[in-house]
Amino acid sequence: MTQIDSPSVYRADEAGFFGEFGGAALPPFLAAPIAEVAAAYAEASQDPGYLEELQALLAKYVGRPSLLYFAENLTRRLGGAKVYLKREDLNHTGAHKINHCLGEALLAKRMGKTKLIAETGAGQHGVALATAAALLGLECEIHMGAIDVAKQHPNVVRMELLGAKVVSVDAGGRSLKEAVDSAFGVYAAAPEEYFFAIGSVVGPHPYPSMVRDFQSVVGREARAQILEAEGRLPDALVACVGGGSNAMGLFDAFLPDEDVRIIGVEPAGEGLDTDRHAATMTLGVPGMIHGMQTKVLLGSDGEPAPVHSIGSGIDYPGVGPQHAHLEQIGRAEYVTVTDAEALDAFQLLTRAEGIIPALESSHALAHVAKLAPTLPSDAVIIANLSGRGDKDVDFVADRLRSGAPATV
Template identity: 65%
Template sequence: MSRFEFAPMPDEQGFFGPFGGQVIPPELKLVMDEINLAYEEIRQTEEFQQELMQLFQDYVGRPSPIYHAKRLSEQLGGAQIYLKREDLNHTGAHKINHCLGEALLAKYMGKKKVIAETGAGQHGVALATACALVGIPCEIHMGQVDIEKEHPNVTKMKILGCDLVPVTQGTATLKDAVDSAFVAYMENPQDYIYAIGSVVGPHPFPKMVRDFQSIIGREARQQFQERHQQLPDVITACVGGGSNAIGLFTAFLADEPVRIVGVEPAGKGLDTDQHSATLTLGSPGELHGFKCYVLQDEAGEPLPVHSIASGLDYPGVGPQHCYLKELERVEYDTVTDQECLDAFMTLSRVEGIIPALESAHAVAWAMREARRLPRERRILVNLSGRGDKDADYVAAKLAL
């Protein structure tokens, strides 16, 4: 097997190399195996495929376009930057891609409630939207810190009819929201389904969410070839749990000339304890029912994490990202809060596109890298979401 010819990922036990799997009690393993079986059954049916693709086209608005950021590229004076516009999707981010799949799966399995966590609120809004569409009650757990920071998405979730549960324990952010949602789910796993918001958690969720998000990369690969008769030189996306990134990366993994870069939050600096750079500074461990890189203390407990972007402040990361790091197929770099803010404002004022703070991490890395590369090189950024949810927070922070 050559370096970039990959074995099927994950294997039957849900492992990507040594990462992933099901680090869960036996009774929960039975439930997860039932979800996996139902997913494998439904994904093969023509009815499901047609319903999902029709929703992607007529409800989400796919395919999302690729936009050449000409003025930004000219200002930087180097490589050309292109944006895969997931921010133009219905609900404003890539999250709707897997939320529709998970809601349809819940309907197929006859579940009575969908439970989930959310950080920045994009997953919560997308899932509340999908549940409203299929007619299933939805319960979203969100950290109190994020509720106060992401008020526009909180309002949307309430309008869409979900039951929003504030989480005040711990740091009251994403990791704690996951813990809270998991406790609620375990009250009745037979009737509830936990719709995990990224490529994390026990098998089969890293596989399922990746599969639903892989439409990003499939579209981008075809669009770029049709437009330029070649693939991009570099592709990049932000990485917290890692769903938008793996959605873009999957279609390009076997294309050896394409450089692939995931961008983690360096927060207030890698030399501080105020970051979420899991793949950069973490070590192999266990979190939320699976094996992955974790920012952890000597006892193996997750450390508090920080990012200006609520959707990236998670002490773990998707198991496939961990494996791709070890295979050296994907590079993982970091961007600070300040670089993120600078990119947020630059893209807004130079191209008229307000990005999510999460996505601005990838934009910031692309801006940094473009200056170093010749003009004929092309960088494709997955612009995973729009910044409506962050506008008031940024305006207050910068005293605009």
């Protein structure tokens, strides 16, 4: 996990804070096991043997480096800037999630744990963790909101085929937040057996930094690849943001390059004027969720609000604390895309390039479709294609048959 040199303003302090965001606000019964994870990761991240084993798996099992693809047809269709796609959809298991799942699973084995436990929204983190567990001989338990269990049935089947236990969560909004709550409850009862493998750059320290480090391979590769392809850095990076792991993975290597615009795209759902969105960066306020101080969407009762997105992996009422910090210091900007715009972008890329994107990634593509025509033809955009859309095709087909917008 060799890092691009990055000023300390882009790194957490010893307590896990990025400026005023982050930390580890935990009840006493969780403080000790999470501190154990922090100590184990601090040691492993300096161990050449651990890093070499992870790098070997990324190369020989995942298939890294992933392709940086010049989307020539899409570029021509949109007009303006050249559009490159970082093809995380080509990874084994079909998304960026495998990058950190292998790192976390190796860390769990190093710590003597026998079981992995995690939440999942779209199912990609669950599939990746179940895959890592099968490869490394660990048990695996995945908690998933009941809405997402129904919506992402193919990924549920994949997890079960890989040997994972899938727990459907019917509490509250029956989505990603409730899946996190449920998984944490089981973990708290037996932390000596379980390793909690958080699926994004969220949660208590060390997870926001640890998951970012595992995902930073995306940006390091993209930086080298665009220098080879274009002889210069891009004008803009674009990635979808829920918790924000794929985005931080792409952004991290470019943080010191202040001429590179960094744009996170979050879900406006059915509209920012409704309660059916997950636009945490846009409408959230500083608050606490899942052991971290960050931006949170709050309901009238002062608790995290029920949220919605057509992309199950980004319907989360919080966000990674590093994203909140990057916005606060002006290094990154955050915009929104509606369900309808994401669905249109899904179809646009499918028809223009023969690439079926995940609905989560389609949010980034929808913003690219707005941004590219405003830039000159010698400008360059890199969008993170964080996952493939196999999991979404039945849902999209049903939406289109029901008359959902299709303007491409």
